[in-house]
Amino acid sequence: MNTSGPDEQGLRLIPFRGLRYVPERVGSLAAVTSPPYDVVVRPDGLHHLESADPHNIVRLILPQADTAEDRHRQAARTLDQWLAEGVIAPDPAPTLYVYEQRNDEILQRGLIGALALSPAADGIVLPHEDVMDDIVADRAELMRTMQAHLEPLLLTYRSDGAEEGAAAVIVRTAERPPLLSTTTEDGFHHRLWAVTDPAERIAIETDLARHQALIADGHHRWATYLRLQREQTAPGPWDFGLVLLVDTTRHPLQVRAIHRLLRGLPVARALDAVSGLFRVRTVEGPLPRALDALAGAAAEGNAFLLAGDGGFHLVDRPDPALLARTIRTDRPEAWRTLDATVLHSALLDDVWRIPDAPEHIGYIHDTEAAVEQAERLGATAVLMHPVREEVVRDLARQGVTMPRKSTSFGPKPATGLVMRSLTID
Numbered sequence: 001m002n003t004s005g006p007d008e009q010g011l012r013l014i015p016f017r018g019l020r021y022v023p024e025r026v027g028s029l030a031a032v033t034s035p036p037y038d039v040v041v042r043p044d045g046l047h048h049l050e051s052a053d054p055h056n057i058v059r060l061i062l063p064q065a066d067t068a069e070d071r072h073r074q075a076a077r078t079l080d081q082w083l084a085e086g087v088i089a090p091d092p093a094p095t096l097y098v099y100e101q102r103n104d105e106i107l108q109r110g111l112i113g114a115l116a117l118s119p120a121a122d123g124i125v126l127p128h129e130d131v132m133d134d135i136v137a138d139r140a141e142l143m144r145t146m147q148a149h150l151e152p153l154l155l156t157y158r159s160d161g162a163e164e165g166a167a168a169v170i171v172r173t174a175e176r177p178p179l180l181s182t183t184t185e186d187g188f189h190h191r192l193w194a195v196t197d198p199a200e201r202i203a204i205e206t207d208l209a210r211h212q213a214l215i216a217d218g219h220h221r222w223a224t225y226l227r228l229q230r231e232q233t234a235p236g237p238w239d240f241g242l243v244l245l246v247d248t249t250r251h252p253l254q255v256r257a258i259h260r261l262l263r264g265l266p267v268a269r270a271l272d273a274v275s276g277l278f279r280v281r282t283v284e285g286p287l288p289r290a291l292d293a294l295a296g297a298a299a300e301g302n303a304f305l306l307a308g309d310g311g312f313h314l315v316d317r318p319d320p321a322l323l324a325r326t327i328r329t330d331r332p333e334a335w336r337t338l339d340a341t342v343l344h345s346a347l348l349d350d351v352w353r354i355p356d357a358p359e360h361i362g363y364i365h366d367t368e369a370a371v372e373q374a375e376r377l378g379a380t381a382v383l384m385h386p387v388r389e390e391v392v393r394d395l396a397r398q399g400v401t402m403p404r405k406s407t408s409f410g411p412k413p414a415t416g417l418v419m420r421s422l423t424i425d
Contacts, residue, residue: 010124011157011208013113014240015094015201019148019419020180025087027053029182033190033416036151036217037061039365055087057416061150068138072145079146090424096195096204097418098173099244101411103187106254108411109170110246111195111204112152112418117229117241120399125155127215128396130404131223134358139224149225149242149420152413153218156248157211165207167250169200180417190414213245214396216253216409237422244413248389255392256408257384259370260343261362262354263377267309270380273351279317287312287371291383298385302342305383308374318342326350332400334391339384340403347382356404363405 026032031053049058063075082088097112118124143149159167178191195201215222225241232238246253262270271280283293283305290305290312297303303316326346327336335341348354354361364370367383374381387407395402 009209010211011213011245012116013096013111013204013208013243013245014116015096015195016114016240016242016420017090017092017094017424018097018112019083019088019090019421019424021055021416022086022089023180025085026055029180029417030184032056033182033184033414034058034061036412036415038220038363039412055082057150060146061415068141072142075142076146079148088419090421091194093196096201097179098170098193098195099413099417100174100189100191101413102189102191106411108246108251108253109174110244110251111166111170112192112242112244112413114237114240114420115155115243115245117225117239119226123212125213125215125222126396126399127219127222128392128402129215129219129406130401131220132356132404135220136223136227139220140227143224143228147422149422151218151221151415152242152244152418153221154216154253154409154412155213155218155243155245156216156253156409157208157213157245158249159207159211159247161249166204167207167247169195169203173200182417184414188411188414190417192417208245214393216246217412218243219404242420253389253409254411255386255389256365256410257386258405258408259364259367259384260348260382261364261370261373261377262352262380262382263360263362265352265354265380266378267306267311267313267374267380270306270352271313271315274315274347277319277322277351278315281314283312283314285312287368290314291367294383294385298339302337302339303385304339304343304347307371307381307383308377308379310375318346322346322350332395332398334395335400335402338387338391338402338406340387340406343382343384344403365408 021029021032023029032055034049034057049056059078060075063071065071065074099110099112101108120127163171173193173195176193178193181191183189229238274280283290293314294303294305297314297316301316302318303314306313306315323346327341348356370381370383392407
């Protein structure tokens with residue numbers, strides 16, 4: 001992102017005493033980690049993680065009970081129990097962390113710390129997606145009850161590419177022995193280091209103060225941080241939120257789509273409704289081949305791939321009259337032509353008339369999981385093509401948010417490697 005002016009306050013990342021699993025008390029570090037809470041595919045993914053280790057972090061981020069209040073209390077009790085038993089312990093002193101994710105194709109490094117919170121109007125941390133109030137309310141109650149931040153948000157900033165400041169500290173730190181090292185079942189190798197040298201911390205602080213950040217993943221958690229901060233009457237730990245900051249000049253992120261599962265809409269009925277309003281074609285599988293067809297159509301305009309009946313149906317070339325009638329005109333052209341805008345404004349709201357509520361629409365990151373669930377439920381999976389990162393950044397700079405769940409940046413940090421208590425200094 002653009003840098004702030006010389007007299008402006010940019011990003012402020014402070015050290016904290018991270019809560020981390022004690023390796024000797026768990027089967028393995030990989031077995032207690034989880035993807036972010038909104039990426040876990042329920043119920044199969046949840047059961048898999050719960051079975052991986054009795055102390056898997058999913059028992060804290062997605063506790064299971066009959067009511068929301070019981071879920072939140074259960075998670076808080078579990079965290080307290082694990083701390084008392086020494087399964088999880090705080091690091092001895094406040095620190096910033098360098099975090100690395102690596103596989104055969106990707107190397108991503110960034111800084112984990114507690115970031116000073118600021119509303120979007122300040123232009124320091126910029127959201128690019130809308131949020132759902134019910135999810136923010138639930139996450140807020142969970143954090144409020146647990147007094148902890150369990151999952152770092154993924155934020156990005158853009159440096160000039162020089163190996164100085166934060167970048168130089170990260171490179172030097174990664175040459176040292178790590179605090180932890182593990183490989184998760186997705187093939188990613190994870191390493192974590194502590195930055196304890198005061199001079200290195202100052203170098204990071206000075207560098208980050210010149211930058212603003214884009215929220216790549218975690219809009220609901222960021223909105224939750226701000227909501228909980230507003231509840232406080234005095235300065236304190238709620239003025240900061242757990243984040244991972246990645247310089248995408250050095251470590252570009254991947255941008256993937258988030259797909260929709262329309263629970264009560266069979267594919268045949270979905271196709272009947274769009275007839276005459278979109279061009280509809282059946283395309284051959286398997287799934288990778290059908291996604292190639294989607295990519296080709298998306299290069300020319302709005303396009304969606306519908307699945308759930310055992311086949312694949314390409315829906316593209318929307319009727320201009322439909323778009324003129326359903327798409328807001330008070331937004332930039334780049335927003336009006338987003339696939340997510342057309343999907344929500346034209347298809348979901350107008351053609352299919354499906355409320356944007358959890359009982360009607362599921363948001364699924366994994367393409368195969370979206371198709372499988374649609375086929376199992378007799379529902380419709382709407383498969384999306386990713387948005388280019390430049391479009392996301394441009395809209396964020398203009399203060400324009402995209403429809404919720406428009407993008408999935410990654411790789412996302414593994415949940416469970418480092419957490420933040422709001423009661424331990």
